Amino acid sequence: MIEYSTKSLVLDEENINELDKLVYLYTEELGKVVARAKSARKITSKLAAYLEPLNFIRVRLVEKNGFQIVDALSFDKIAASQQNLAISQFIKEMTAELQPDKKLWRFIRQSAEKNFSYRPLLKILGFDPDFARCHICDSPSVVYFFKNDQIFFCQRCFLRGSKVPKDEIVLI
Template identity: 40%
Template sequence: MEEYASEAVVLRREPQGEADSRISFFTKKYGKLVAKARSARKITSKLSAHLEPGMVSEIRLVEKNGMLIVDALKRKKLSLAPATLYFLDRILAEADPDMDLWQMLQSDSFSWHSVLGLLGWDPKSAVCGSCAALPSSFHIGRQDFLCVSCSRYEPQKNLIVLNKV
């Protein structure tokens, strides 16, 4: 049984089935991983405080029909908005570690301009994917920039709004 241990930022937590939780992490060593907290009213409640979104915890996972959380110990909480954690969960590829992103999250100096740049979509030279105007947001499903008018009818849950630099 393979075991994984790393510091990790909790990105998202959802109930799964009657008592389980499905938790998505950005780990320092392995990048994004999704794991299950099982059986779990008991275990989930024991680990619950350590698995809140935004928490940085030491986690231990084992691979057993998917990833299973066996332990978690919180270190600190990051001051990231729930929407930021949600978008990070959607935009990060699984099992793709990124030390620069990890350090940016730990230093609490988060900005989407820098994160998109790290992930290969630098907003500095970007234009709207539909009309080539100045972009105002990044469309997470299309993985493309959009300007104010081209993004008008897009659901907010798909748009990372770019703040002015």
């Protein structure tokens, strides 16, 4: 059984049964980690309050048939605005597990004082909007990013009725 202690941001959480939660973390040491938090839904659980999205926590994890959160302590947070929550989801979807990235961690950490924004994040993830072109007309003034296909669109082509589902698109 291996134990880790690392700073992390809670990206998302979901209930997996009556008592437990599945928590998506972006950790400084390990990159994205999906971990179980046992009994985190008990009203008496002191963990539960810390495992809300956009909380920075110092977390203790053990690895034994997957990761489990054994302890957590919050030390900072990002404002829970709609945009910040959406970008937190975006980070969850766009990163692979156990691939730590110091630049991404620094970006996440700095977002505690400002707000998240897509442009610098996309750049860190390897999709620099400054060098991107519209998938349809080749225009360099891109304003939308389509997650699934990892392509950009300009305003005009997007409004002209691309069939891309709206929830797959981010305005950058």
